Amino acid sequence: MTRVEPLVRLTGELQKLPGIGAKSAQRLAFHLLKQPRGEADQLCEAIRDVKERVVYCSVCSNITDCDPCFYCTDAGRDRRLLCVVEDPHNVAAIEKTGDFKGAYHVLMGALSPLKGVGPDDLRIAGLLRRVGGGEVTEVILATNPNVEGEATAIYLAKLLKPLGVRVSRIAMGVPVGSDLEYADEITMLKAMEGRREM
Amino acid sequence: MSRGGAAHFALAMPVLTTDALILRTYHLGEADRIVVFLTPGRGKKRGVANGARSPRSRRFAGGLEPLTAVRLAYYEREHRDLVRLRYVEPVRSPMSARDGGRLGYVEYFAEILDECAQEAEPNAPLFRLGSAVGALLAGEIPIARLARYFEYWVLRLQGVYPSLNVCGRCGRRPERGGRIDAAGGGFRCGACAGDRGLPLSAEAVRFLRDAAATPPDALAQVGLPPRADQELDRAHGRLLAMHLEKELRAARVLRAMARTSPGATSS
Helix, strand or coil: CCCCHHHHHHHHHHHCCCCCCHHHHHHHHHHHHHCCHHHHHHHHHHHHHHHHHCEECCCCCCEECCCCCHHHHCCCCEEEEEEEECCHHHHHHHHCCCCCCEEEEECCCCCEHHHCECHHHCCHHHHHHHHHCCCCCEEEECCCCCHHHHHHHHHHHHHHHHHCCEEEECCCCCCCCCCHHHCCHHHHHHHHHCCCCC | CCHHHHHHHHHHCCEEEEEEEEEEEEEECCCEEEEEEEECCCEEEEEEECCCCCCCCCCCCCCCCCCCEEEEEEECCCCCCCEEEEEEEEEECHHHCCCHHHHHHHHHHHHHHHHHCCECCCCHHHHHHHHHHHHHCCCCCCHHHHHHHHHHHHHHHCCCCCCCCCCCCCCCCCCCCEEEECCCCEEEEHHHHCCCCEEECHHHHHHHHHHHCCCHHHHHHCCCCHHHHHHHHHHHHHHHHHHHCCCCHHHHHHHHHHHHCCCCCCC
């Protein structure tokens, strides 16, 4: 381990990042040391930029560098369709399909009794305001397929249905390219529940 | 130790296979989870499930949700608190509940079990209770009745629930209910309790007496009027908080869910 104080400090800071252990942090620190000054400045600037310019969209709560965000201002999107997700990176996952052209709403988490996360800790009030505005006709609940995501979806469905919108849930089941032989019982059960007519 | 050496060491350790109830998981690094689980013969254990966060994980897929009854294999390592999980096969999942409104209670039950179970201290009755209640989540028994039954039995197994057969002061059988004092005063009839403690009506006491003599799978035959449910909800909440010396987070969240969307957590 080096005793050069600035390097020790940089290693310590890098080690705080997720998935970075002591050895990886030291390797990254030495890599940065070897890079030209300009590269290091660009990295510093990028980190500062993220902290200064990235905010939460005042409409959908997604992360953005201009408020309202791209998805909320894009005229080509169908505002009658609203997809509700737990976290901003879920938006990126759905966008990768290139198929969904509606709007989003990010809850910033899911109901989690074990972690003490209740309805007041999520962006539910904003969702109800948007749906209550009258433009939305269908809300797609795309929370994660686990106990917390499912409980959140059911809680939201009970709040949203009285507002007169169609409420749907994303399908759960066997991953594409996998083998039914290896699917666990609960996944198969959900796949059978969500079957569709052909 | 080299990788080959570590693998050899792991193979040399005996693999233990057991039924278990998953209580909760924590993220560990990028792809792993720490799993807290309850076994009938070895109490509560904590273990690492390598790669469990990957959607391609076949060894753990679908089996690590709270209150999932599983068959799992693990090995222990000397001088390490965390065991290593080899695989987890779900036997019964709360996700199979037809009424999803009950899912809010899954983590409530899991939190109570987690708080009451001791590490590596066998508690087969607690395991059986958790398993039975987990199985009943998929059934038709109203969730409030199931929750009060579960709380009552957990408190009894912990030695916290006072006797309801006689007044703790005058020794007479309280036919018209009484009051329960979570701070140690026990259960007293209306005449002896004054305004100390929380009221339990005759219906609430009847439910508890029936619950004491009823196996979980016969719970459908035990009635619980709404007023008695409210009384027991309050009394059990107070008893659990006194016993655990803290308020359960899940209880707080369930109350908030019920307040903002009545019916979202019950059926």
